[in-house]
Amino acid sequence: MSTAVIIVAAGRGSRAGGDLPKQWQSLAGKSVLEHTVAQFGAMQIVLVIHPEDRVRAAALFPELTLVHGGETRAQSVLNALAALEGSQVDRVLIHDGARPFVSQAVITRVIAALDHHPAAAPALVVSDALWRGEAGLVQGTQDRAGLYRAQTPQGFRFPEILAAHRAHPGGALDDVEVARAAGLDVAIVEGDEENMKLTYPGDFAKGEALLKGRKMDLRVGNGYDVHAFCEGDHLWLCGVKIPHSKGLLGHSDADVGMHALTDAIYGALAEGDIGRHFPPSDPQWKGAASHIFLAHAIALAREKGYQLANCDVTLVCEYPKIGPHALNMAAELARIMGVETSRVSVKATTSERLGFTGREEGIASIATCALVKA
């Protein structure tokens, strides 16, 4: 499944006021939009901007696809959907640029719900009493049963939401309204009180306070693994196939580097190790490609609200020589985990011909990772 994110940021923020449209205003030293974009990590992002903001946007986000927005939010969304047509994308998340505090946990819940529904969106149950009012006087109360406060990102299967937007006459409040008009069922997933939309001038002070009050929740884990050499003509290390005069022995593909990294992530989460999640006694994992284990560990981290800050994998062997492959290995691990390559390090050392690695009986690997609550 290939998922893209559309971040709509072409509005003028008239209710928020200020010298710049709200998404370009500063919040704790960075623009609102930089905070928002950062929350989606290495996902494919289409950023919808106002044509007047092109230079600013291209300078700050050189790696993102920029699309010009329209007169309304819905038109801005449609322009981005049209730009994705013909790509490999089969799911899309549509998010307000003005919601910079969206968490990994909310993003993960929306994506997970798309496995079972054509559309899904986060929302919060209304808990206050609701009144109707006029001229400063309460005119009556409104039953709040079954009422929700809608948030973004709102997630959809791509062809369905493109068709729905094309068919919609306009005037919808959000993409869920567009999807429902096309007959799509929309699942509600749990939103987050912190996932507020900056709308009025006072919201910026609330946002600053929220960022200040966020306690850093940092987890560190380590992993260690060993696999013995066996007969063979290649081995897998950190997801890269390397021709060699020996193979590595193991129940799975014996990718010792990826196993150490996977265990480091489980360790940081206090979730045991690979063996707990993929028991070697279970024949279905015989010969399994180790990216399954790493993808599971990182998904578990996201589910719990953590993202990878960085990781460092060291391979201990005399041969094969790792240097020529190290960058490819880091890129492959980063791809599997959905993070920027700059967060992943792969390096190697020999053991100076000492011990089992020195005698070329096998390869050992040590990995460390840091996870931060997003």
Ligand SMILES: Nc1ccn([C@@H]2O[C@H](COP(=O)(O)OP(=O)(O)OP(=O)(O)O)[C@@H](O)[C@H]2O)c(=O)n1
């Ligand atoms: N023509 C538009 C209008 C809105 N948006 C985006 O949609 C999100 C939610 O809209 P809202 O909070 O209403 O933003 P603005 O339209 O900018 O605000 P205002 O209504 O106060 O002018 C924002 O990230 C905004 O930039 C957009 O991309 N294109």
Ligand SMILES: C[C@](O)(CO)[C@H](O)COP(=O)(O)O
């Ligand atoms: C899409 C939205 O953020 C859902 O809550 C919202 O409808 C868009 O903002 P607006 O203030 O209603 O224009």
